[in-house]
Amino acid sequence: MDGGTLYSIGELAQRTGLTVKTIRFYSDRGIVAPADRTHAGYRRYAPDAVARLALVRTLRGLGLGLDVIRRVVDQELTLSEVAAEHAAALDVEISILRLRRAVLTAAAQREPTPEEMELMHQLATLSEAERRRLIDDFLDTVFGGLHTGSLYAAARRSMTPELPDNPTDQQVRAWVELAELTLDPDFRASVRRLTEDHAAHLPVGSPTPPRPDTIAVARDLVGPAVACGITPDSPQADPVVAALTAHCAQAHGCPDDAEPHCRLLDRLEAASDPRRDQYFQLLALINDWPAPERLAPLIDWSVTALRIRAAR
Template sequence: MDSGTLYSIGELARRTGLTVKTIRFYSDRGIVTPADRTPAGYRRYGADAVARLTLVRTLRELGLGLDAIRRVTDRELTLSTVAAEHAAALDVQISILRLRRAVLTAAARREPTSQEMERMHQLATLSGAERRRLIDDFLDAVFDDRHVANAHAAVRRSMIPELPDRPSEEQVEAWVELAELSLDADFRAGVRRLVEELEADLPDRVAGPPRPDVVAVTRELVGEAVASGISPDAPQAEPVVATLTAGCALVVGRPDDAQLHGWLAHRLEAANDPRRDRYFTLLAVINGWPAPEPLAPVIDWSVKALKMRAAR
């Protein structure tokens, strides 16, 4: 390109893809200045104006403001500095948009009232410290000081969601639902009741490594049978049930008899809250853990198998 060539605004517009009005606006703002004027006062621009305006168009398309662009074209700031600052600002905007989208997506599925919508928005925009206080309040309602000092301390720690600094929309949406669940008084009471019942099942409370409760034992001993598609009334279920009752009898320190079988069916039935499965599913999404196997199918199978044998 001939450095001595001068262009009219119209010619500059054709070369840069910008409109005459836009180039005139940039010229009035001092972002690109004319190299000369005709005797009639028309502006004429040098060859460098083409490169300058091309850069301006690119930066504008990337969302930079005119003040920052002028400082770049005037070499007051480097492109790398402006790019880094703008990228950081976009990160904040993206985070905000992700939160908004997650709330709106959740709202679209459940048709909330205006009050529920407001609460969803508030839960999504809590700070890290506020989120932790909310979960601590939930766990304090479920576990008392006695539980903190025993095997349930590890269970409590495993129930803490840790939303990352840059969560995905799925994680934000999961956090909102989990937070709502943790605020549900009936859910809190149910989990608390389960913890107390399982604590009472242990024959002693001496210090030592965590001991499995009957729910954990059931998951371990029956999970494979459920996954294999064995029906609770099939002959193949007999050794599974026998192993289950023997294992639970050992945990609670009771004889493996009909009374224990009836008690175990009742205890598992009381523990079968689908909301607990949902809590741990949401927790896995938030913390980036593998999806847990749902507990409800295992408990349903076990309760049915125990009741069928008690009725014989």
């Protein structure tokens, strides 16, 4: 058809797939104005109304409001400007929906009380500054007042979660779980005891690096034994326990300690809290780090082996 052809609202509906009611609504809103009217008052539309309505349908399908659509079809706004603005709004909405889904998924797995549900929601929706304050408070409890210089400054950094700007559902759930851990007074006290015990055996003012701590040595000595299937009550475990005990005595400046097993047992029992492993597993997930080795099985092996020998 040539450019002088005008369409009735019914013909326009057939060409666009929209209903007469919808086209009339758009027309009343000034989005697709009629080019003329018949003597009886019926609307007639120019051929370009087909293209305009196709654009309107597309933009409505993308969720844009009618006021914005009218400005686009009237060329008051460019499509790129609208697309960028709408994409940014969708990013915010998607982030909110992701947080909600993460909280609901975590709740479905845990059967929380109403109070726990509220806490989970609050933790998931904290701002970046609020998350930082929560973690800083936890780390201040763990490391505060020890005056151990760069060694514990580095340890503090290595325990700091950094939730990305666009976290996955899994990272959000991990953040909620880690944040709940940091608010647990018993967990705070447990980690603080480990830190104080470690700091108590550091050489004050010495420029030499500290010896590997008991947990690291247990990992290095016990790990191969566990991997080989050596049980803590077997004779093959004796040299492993002896090496572990000797290191502990030497590292703490008491090679002639009469009760090295008991001394080492106290340290490992303090480190056997499974929540420690849980914290570092969650931390790695949030920060997108490689999953750390779980130390609880090695510490449990060491504790069992030491108890057996202490009882002999």
